[in-house]
Amino acid sequence: MFEILKRTEMADGTVVLNEISAPLIAEKAKPGQFVILKANETGERIPLTMAETDPKKGTITIIYQVVGKSTALFKSLHVGERFQDVIGPLGQPTHIEKVGTVVCVGGGTGIAVMHPITRALKEIGNRVIAIIGARTKDLLILEDKMRAASTELHVCTDDGSYGHHGFVTDVLKEVLEKEDVKLAVGIGPVPMMKFVSKMTAEYKVRTLVSLNAIMVDGTGMCGCCRVSVGGKTQFACVDGPEFDAHEVDFDELTQRLEAYKEEEAAAQEKYRCECQAG
């Protein structure tokens, strides 16, 4: 179990796609749910929302940005090698309903998480306007898939190297101005979700965001992933990962994501040295 069947590097090697054999999870998983992966005996448990599942093949697909030691370790695994542990599906699935016009805003690897949600929202009969963005053209992922999954796709790059020159929120504003949007979904880096939320709040459009809090067990057992939503503490792993964006305390989430910044830097430095030595 948990053998890597396919491995693709994207966005200049900063993002990696793994298709993993996990039949039990593939059979159950729904858009918006996540798995926890552990590479080896000494590894850390890392939560990642699934980008794709194929119940027939018995596979799940994850797409992750290489940001620290654990994701660097994931990246080092080749086709035919295995993750030692994969647990899931975890979290509440996205509530997919027909509401009319929906706007899906994805940034960075959040686009990978957004893809199955976008597709499901369209399949149920919504008009889905997707807006995806990246820092620069080379870092943009899944453009073709997002085009196929949505009714209308807008692409933005911060540096103007491709598509609209600017942030996803610029395009979002235009869409909110001229369309009767009933629901917005924002998935990406926390600052992006925060600004998407701020903007949709101005237009009073219900908005969902998927929160990537730090987790350990992913089953509501430890409370590591607590987030403040509407002034109440919720666990991202079992109450989420999706929440009403207008109620989320993004500043607290930003701070909590920095909890192990020093340890992460030290671990990564050690890993880099070991890799060079080996």
Added chain:
Amino acid sequence: MAEKGAKKEKIPRQPMPEQKPEVRRRNFDEVPFGLSAELAVKEAERCLQCKKPTCMQGCPVAIDIPAFIAHIQAGEFTKAIRKIWERNALPAVCGRVCPQEIQCEGLCVLGKKDAPVAIGNLERFVADHEREHGKGELPPKGKPSGKRVAVIGSGPSGLTVAGDLILKGHEVTVFEAFHKPGGVLVYGIPEFRLPKDIVYSEVNFLERLGAKLECNTVVGRTVSLDELFDQGFDAIFIGVGAGLPRFLNVPGENLIGIYSANEYLTRANLMKAYLFPEYDTPIAKGKDVAVFGAGNVAMDSARTAMRLGADRVRIVYRRSRDEMPARAAEIHHAEEEGIEFYFLTAPTRFLGNEKGRVKGMECLKMQLGEPDDSGRRRPVPIEGSKFKLECDLAVIAVGAGPNPLLIKSTDGLALNTRGYVIADPETGKTTKKGVWAGGDIVTGSATVILAMGAGRKASDSMHDYLTLGW
């Protein structure tokens, strides 16, 4: 005979050799070293072999205590472990973590005038001796029944049910949500109190008996309880523990550096964060640590913080020393290691720095009022007693509730008003046909041995069901 009895009483209780407090407070090695064979035999000789042994009445799984001790007296350690195995599949665990002082040893007749027989240390000795020197022989198994049992959760109650039913000839599969088996024995109880290799060895014993183990399986998510019946399981035991951390619900509790005891201990124990960066999971290493609560989990958290290099560790408790729920031995060990106690103190808010990290708390002094539902005197705030305590790490160890993940996703399973599974106290039967439950998911947070006792009752009832019917 009279002369022999008189001679026996003269042997004092043999003290357990252990690491010195000033050494052990900075390492994660087990605190007691264990009895030597010589010391064990000497201690066993203190047992009077009572005709009506009161000690057994105190054992939730009814181990034949005088019989196993008699085997130790005779130097027959393998026979001693076999005697224990008849009633208990986890002796190396129980010998270490049972509250013997309120169970078997609490009822030992020697204890009336002298120290009771060190039953727990003897149980530990024979289990360790078998693990280290035994031939790996297995107890005899019953004839295959052709029945299949699913056990959900591999903590103390689940492992007990698995051990009992596999010996009675049923096919047993244990499902565990974590990547390693053992439940609270592995994620909760620290290495220095219960080395994880010992838990894995006890689990391995069950696997050698033929029990199947499926880790990484979150029943309620990966597979539902009803789907397990569809897969052909004839009976199911739910022993998922009380896996929902309680917080204090005071402002500032989401600051960085404030952990639930579940998270703190899971990082340290299951994920081996104390070995970071050899192991990848990090844990905050506080210099000035406050632990809230005064149960065994609070003691484990405080002692873990000390081992992770704290300069000062304080237990902050809103009642007084007399109401502390922790075992006396655990409190004693904590004090020896330099843990300080702040009684009659309740935090009202946490204070953070500009980076969102905890730097202290505001507290109120309390006084004890009338007894509450638990029979303990209720703490009442003293007006105008607000004061500040500094800390750079806080661990909340004020208990756990029922984790709803499995039980709320299962039709037909009745829960009580507090959210725990309703199960018959004598049989463990739930309101759903073919489903039993036991341990903390029924009673709320309790001890390892009480969960094992519940597992024993359930396994007896499950065996009846599998052979006779519901």
